[in-house]
Amino acid sequence: MGVSSEDAALVGDVLVASDTRGIESHGVARLEGFYVDRIRDGQVDPKATSAIVRESPTALAVDARNGLGHPVSVRTMRRTIEKARDVGMAVSTVRNSNHYGIAGYYAMLAMEADCIGISSTNAGRLAVPTGGRDLMLGTNPFAYAIPANDGDSFVLDMATTTVARGKLEIAKRLGKKLIPGWAVDVDGAMTTDPDAGLEGAVLPLGGFGTETGGHKGFGLGLLSEMLCAVLGGGVLVPDMPPLSGALNGGITSHFFAAIRIDSFRDVADFKADVSRELAAFRTSAPAPGSAGVVIAGDPEAAKSEEQLRNGVSLDPVVVASLARVAEKTGVAPVQSLKS
């Protein structure tokens, strides 16, 4: 597709890490629709080289110039970690970028350097603000990665919407009602009908209205928008192209941060205390009918360990899309893929 092999390898690494952690929605399943097709349609520039807009010992503002989201994000997070190692902490922004995959990937890079990692991105509009009916925000995830002993960690990687749009599609496929608080219809009224929700919008974390805290999820989504797009000088919501527009590459913004742990405490003491804290929660009494308290990142870490041993499973639909990608690009499909 005209992408350098170095950049392609970075994209591949993020996508495969996503599948390995069991987050299939953000893995190679996206290769065709989000990356290959968008490059082919001229929405994403495969040869873009990012530019540093502003830099200081603690800060970096990058312009991705409509390149793929993953390579610029990996490089920016690496540079953020280097800065944090030099001066204790650093924050970076990336503007005019594209979909960067799972937020957690970038936050997790910081752990190898004994830093706390943070990442956020804005995303395609599919959610209403609390009290509103216009599509204004994306899933706008935040990820935080904090290392513990022996490779253990606390990795919180969460959309600031209650659910992703994919949950509505699954409910529709299964003929199920939506859970109240997931979605609104096209008028902004709460709905449990999958078709109405898919025509409408998803809701911020906390659900519909303010009674169950929907305004908090909306606040977190807007915070992501402020840190990514506004601080980074990227494309803002009021300047976004119409939702039906065909070409809308380069309108995504990201945010990264790294905090060096030994600015505050010795790393060994810190990691030991993270482990003690996690153990206290993991061994606390389960609620009736619950298998116990699950720490953010634990299911993904277990899945990753299992799949690195036994192979990464892919949905047959995804395998078929990879075959189409091979055909579109003239790359020989990998024969050993078992669907």
Place this chain on the structure above:
Amino acid sequence: MGVSSEDAALVGDVLVASDTRGIESHGVARLEGFYVDRIRDGQVDPKATSAIVRESPTALAVDARNGLGHPVSVRTMRRTIEKARDVGMAVSTVRNSNHYGIAGYYAMLAMEADCIGISSTNAGRLAVPTGGRDLMLGTNPFAYAIPANDGDSFVLDMATTTVARGKLEIAKRLGKKLIPGWAVDVDGAMTTDPDAGLEGAVLPLGGFGTETGGHKGFGLGLLSEMLCAVLGGGVLVPDMPPLSGALNGGITSHFFAAIRIDSFRDVADFKADVSRELAAFRTSAPAPGSAGVVIAGDPEAAKSEEQLRNGVSLDPVVVASLARVAEKTGVAPVQSLKS
């Protein structure tokens, strides 16, 4: 009570700011029970002087030595902002502290210095983790303050629980059922009964279980615990005294951060874009039955403006508690207080 007049003035400023912003639960209503009585009972040391544990150009780790939470927090946040002005950004922790009032107060201090402000604190255990039944986390709020043009701002100050315990008490007083997702009973089962909820626990933002995202709110609450207590080297959940224990001062930890805006963009451009972004949300179409989209911090800013003009209203119960404080301390009550 033995508190220096400088420290007492700082406590007073945070409490009055809270009442002025309409957050009565964290204002002078707390003076008697949380501060005066706790000093008198020997839980809080009124003469404590905080100590710097570790310091670098970008970081500050402070030990509050069981002093009042507000003075050490104001001073630490001020120092964090100075550091951010010097080197672009800074993060601070405070351990062995006490209740510090509203998180938003400290985050908002950063705006005057053209910085983004962040604050968090852990708090007394009253919430269960998702899937659990033990009281493990407090309301553990996060506050973020981002300046816009003409004194406008985005101030998100939110507990990571769905509601504070006070909402359950209000429901009980009014004879109302709880909203599903607010609370669990003592066994960790969902309840809508106010008495059962008050005996039990409140739930993380996102409500009961994982279907509506309760695990995300739990993740945010645990993130606060990691950034405040673990990074700060404070008292961890597994080391907390029993909930029924009488003396438990000095077990609270805080987190502060300031990010200098012009590390990334010119401040005027940034503020203009924050204002444009806020305007886009405020003027977006309302959902049926809604008065429109409300930005985090807008109700508090409006209340503050109104009360600074017309006087700050206090509940008669609070006025009575201030009279008791006057009696306990031998300070003459303010006669001009109108209940």
